[in-house]
Structure formats: structure tokens, C-alpha cells
Amino acid sequence: MGERVIPLIDERQAALPLPSPSGLELPPGHLRDARGRPLRDLRISVTDRCNFRCSYCMPKDVFGKHYSYLPHSALLSFEEITRVARAAVRHGVRKLRLTGGEPLLRKGIEQLIAQLAALRTPAGQPLDITLTTNGSLLARKAQALKDAGLQRVTVSLDGLDDATFRRMNDVDFPVAAVLAGIDAARAAGLRNIKVNMVVKRGANEDQILPMARHFRGSGVTLRFIEYMDVGTTNGWRMDEVLPSADVVRLLQDAFALVPLAASAPGETAMRWGYAGPDGRHDPALGEIGTISSVTQAFCGDCNRARLSMEGRLYLCLFASQGHDLRALLRSGADDETIEATLAAIWAQRNDRYSELRATLPPEAQPAHSSGRRVEMSYIGG
Ligand code: SAM
Ligand code: SF4
Ligand code: SF4
Numbered sequence: 001m002g003e004r005v006i007p008l009i010d011e012r013q014a015a016l017p018l019p020s021p022s023g024l025e026l027p028p029g030h031l032r033d034a035r036g037r038p039l040r041d042l043r044i045s046v047t048d049r050c051n052f053r054c055s056y057c058m059p060k061d062v063f064g065k066h067y068s069y070l071p072h073s074a075l076l077s078f079e080e081i082t083r084v085a086r087a088a089v090r091h092g093v094r095k096l097r098l099t100g101g102e103p104l105l106r107k108g109i110e111q112l113i114a115q116l117a118a119l120r121t122p123a124g125q126p127l128d129i130t131l132t133t134n135g136s137l138l139a140r141k142a143q144a145l146k147d148a149g150l151q152r153v154t155v156s157l158d159g160l161d162d163a164t165f166r167r168m169n170d171v172d173f174p175v176a177a178v179l180a181g182i183d184a185a186r187a188a189g190l191r192n193i194k195v196n197m198v199v200k201r202g203a204n205e206d207q208i209l210p211m212a213r214h215f216r217g218s219g220v221t222l223r224f225i226e227y228m229d230v231g232t233t234n235g236w237r238m239d240e241v242l243p244s245a246d247v248v249r250l251l252q253d254a255f256a257l258v259p260l261a262a263s264a265p266g267e268t269a270m271r272w273g274y275a276g277p278d279g280r281h282d283p284a285l286g287e288i289g290t291i292s293s294v295t296q297a298f299c300g301d302c303n304r305a306r307l308s309m310e311g312r313l314y315l316c317l318f319a320s321q322g323h324d325l326r327a328l329l330r331s332g333a334d335d336e337t338i339e340a341t342l343a344a345i346w347a348q349r350n351d352r353y354s355e356l357r358a359t360l361p362p363e364a365q366p367a368h369s370s371g372r373r374v375e376m377s378y379i380g381g
Helices: 008-013 078-090 109-117 138-148 162-169 175-187 205-215 244-254 325-330 335-347 353-357
Strands: 041-045 095-099 128-133 152-156 191-199 221-226 257-260 270-274 287-291 304-307 312-314 322-324
Touching: 041 078, 078 109, 078 304, 078 325, 078 335, 095 109, 109 128, 109 138, 138 152, 138 175, 152 175, 162 175, 175 191, 191 205, 205 221, 205 244, 221 244, 244 257, 244 270, 244 287, 312 325, 322 325, 325 335
Parallel strands: 041 095, 041 304, 095 128, 128 152, 152 191, 191 221, 221 287
Antiparallel strands: 257 270, 270 287, 304 312, 312 322
């Protein structure tokens, strides 16, 4: 199959104008967007490269050998990322998630983690720092990441059956190497390890029960993610989404599950605990989660912002444009200006894509519309 020509570069280059920073010198933590939502979670994409070609994210026919990745000079430096993170923390961010592309491909990532781990909230607390990885390099890097200050990790894994997994990552990468990465993360002392499985109907739904059996009682929390219409390259179709409700029904036929309360406001996962013989949640058996970005909108308390590797700030996973913070950083702006600009950007935020999608008739659903949205591999999920 030949490579499809999709103007990704154009989308990457489009940037929203920066609002004027004046008049928004808020006291720390008081920032709210136009819908009253605070800013709590900053997802930082550190590279647009990846060694996998998951068809739902970086399909081979688009991200082939002629695809032009960003040059190193276009990427934010670790100092620039840390400056943005510091400003965001002042305005309420408590959680930082490093992502990509594949974040462990970014050279010296441990150094960035160490810089971010040194940040403190206005009350002097350390931040919750985590990283999402495909796990391919985790066995090699887990200890260095932990030593640098990483506390936890999320590993993406779409099946246990080796043939299915190799097909999903589309680079023939073996499942055993990812499982070894998860073991290494545990051995290194990373806690609260999560495994994310994207469920695509017709591709890997037969892996739901084997994955649940494998991770039940292991201390690792497995989460099932609905296949989303992010970007424009994955050929998303609603009939390939397996709704979380169906996943839960399947699991309930095999295991006794009890619903658990959300762990934090703005938390995207619905949680289910494995019940013991008394019918109550048995913490030793652990829990699973479902993330229903398609069938159950959770925009109402969405407190996440996303920083791309080249310094664009996106206010929604489904946005088509971001604000160019790199230009501001490289213009010599001082910390106060960066903080005030960030506040002005967030204060204008009105995004609620998933809620709106839920109201669209079938013919206006994303697969049929010409909307230009940023790629998942660019802002990292
Ligand atoms: N490469 C890393 C990884 O795979 O964990 C980090 C970046 S990846 C873009 C972040 C997460 O987005 C992964 O868990 C991946 O499975 C998920 N993802 C990518 N495309 C998706 C889609 N179309 N629908 C749902 N989740 C998706
Ligand atoms: Fe790479 Fe992660 Fe996207 Fe898969 S989901 S192609 S591992 S960035
Ligand atoms: Fe947040 Fe946008 Fe997702 Fe809604 S659609 S939950 S606003 S990222």
C-alpha cells in the first residue's frame, strides 16, 4: 500500500494567537476557565517519534519512511518545558504526565524528570509525576526513571496474545518484552502501575478477559479505553468502538465486580473493584477501570491541558490548534509574563468536544466530517 498524503505539517504549524496577559495576575490556584473548570493536570508530549505503529494512532501508511518529524531545534528544551510546568503549577497544576510519541525515545528524559521533580506547589508540596509509555524500553530504563524522581508509570498494552499484540503495534514487537518492562518498573519501586488497553472491535476484544485474568491480584490496575476519534489519520469509525458498558458486562460475567468511587475530581476512569467471597471489594485483588471518552463525555470537570513537543498548548484532546508558547519562551519573556499568558489562555477555554459529539447526528460524526484535529501522537493522549 502506498503512503497517504495528509497535511499533518500544516496542522502542526497552525497556532492560535496568544491572548494579552494583562489583568490576570491571579493569586495561586484561583484560575478557572470559561466553564468554571480549574487547571490541574498538564500532559507534556516530549517527542513526535515512536518505535511502534499502532494503527489507531500512527498508521504505517501515513507515518512511513517519508514522514518528516520535527527537527530537534523545534522541540522545547528541558529548561523550556520546566518553565511552562512551573507556571502551570503556580496556577493549580498538581499532576504532570510525560507522553509522546514514545517519551522514552527522548534522549536524557531522566534529566527532565529530575527537573520536574524539583518543582513544588505554592504550598510546598511535590507534584504527582507520571509517564505513559509503550513499555518497549522500560526494562532498560525503569531504574533510572525511578532514581530521577518518577513515582509511577502507565504502560500501554493492547493484548496478551503475542500474535495479536504484534499486529496491534504493527512493528512485530513481542508482548514478552513489554511484560518484562512492567516487571522492571515494579522491581524499581515505581508504584501505582497502570496498564492501558485500547479496545478496538474486531481487533483485540478477545483479549479483554485474558488481560483481566493476568493482572487481577497483581497490583497493576488495568484500564480499558474506548477507541477514540482523535486525529484524522486512523480512519476511525463508530462501529469499531466497543463501548465500555459492553466491556464491563463481559467482565461481570467472569468476575464479581463492585463499583468504586472516583479517585479524584476530573478523573477520567470509572473504577470497578474485584470483590472477595464476602461480596465486598478485596484490595488484594485490585481493580479495573474503564475510560469511556466516546460513549460518556466527561468534559464537565475536564482539568487537563496538553503541551506539545514544540510548545503548543492545547486545551482539548480534539482541538485543531494550540497556543504557541515556544514563541513566547524564545522571545525572552520573564516568568510573570509566561504565568499571566497561561492564565489568559486558560481563562478563555470553552472546549467540550466529547459532550458536543454526543449530540451530533450520525452523518455529522467525525468520520464523516472534514474537521482537522491534532494527532494523538502529537499531544500524547
Ligand atoms: N507511546 C506512548 C504509549 O503508547 O503509551 C505514549 C503516547 S500514546 C499517544 C498515549 C496513549 O494514547 C496510549 O495509551 C495509547 O494507547 C492511546 N491512544 C492512542 N491513540 C488512541 C485512540 N485512537 N483511541 C484511544 N486511545 C488512543
Ligand atoms: Fe506509539 Fe503510543 Fe501511538 Fe502506539 S499509541 S503508535 S506506542 S505513540
Ligand atoms: Fe477534556 Fe476535550 Fe476530552 Fe472534553 S473532549 S474531556 S474538554 S479533552
